[in-house]
Amino acid sequence: DVKVTQSSRYLVKRTGEKVFLECVQDMDHENMFWYRQDPGLGLRLIYFSYDVKMKEKGDIPEGYSVSREKKERFSLILESASTNQTSMYLCASRSTGTGRGEQYFGPGTRLTVT
């Protein structure tokens, strides 16, 4: 079974703090993704990575950055947390081996910025 794990289920941070969200997958997947999920807005893509050291902006990259130094790990960084970044953050990974890979999701990190 594919396993995507996220470092925290719940996180509370203060405005202005630098926040790191970590995601690890154990299936050697090439692609990894970060989304935020908000009620009524569905899943919005923040950043994604096709492979190690590669990154692409998604639909809402402002205020975020990412790092992918190793294939299994994809980090989302909030450079200076703000209250409008309070949300559920979902990580996903996908294999491109057969070209038909589905995305596998982690359990999510609910971040509250106060």
Add this chain to the structure above:
Amino acid sequence: AQSVSQHNHHVILSEAASLELGCNYSYGGTVNLFWYVQYPGQHLQLLLKYFSGDPLVKGIKGFEAEFIKSKFSFNLRKPSVQWSDTAEYFCAARGSTLGRLYFGRGTQLTVWP
């Protein structure tokens, strides 16, 4: 850019009722289509997917979806829902095998026992 529309934001049904959730996508080429489900407190998981071939796709837990190319639609159906189907359902589309997924805004399904 691609987009995915889910027209029902919240659907409320009684057990044993039939379900159809609408999904339309805006991509004219070859498209991969997915339905994901998120049960309360759980992570997103795949219900079913369509890549090619038979446009009627069967997934887990008795769900199915029909790809109608002329209507750019991929509606999700279940003949008889159960209380345990209460969840949020997301439709997603991808325009190429290497491309990112585009998600709809989700439909919250509530099933009353």
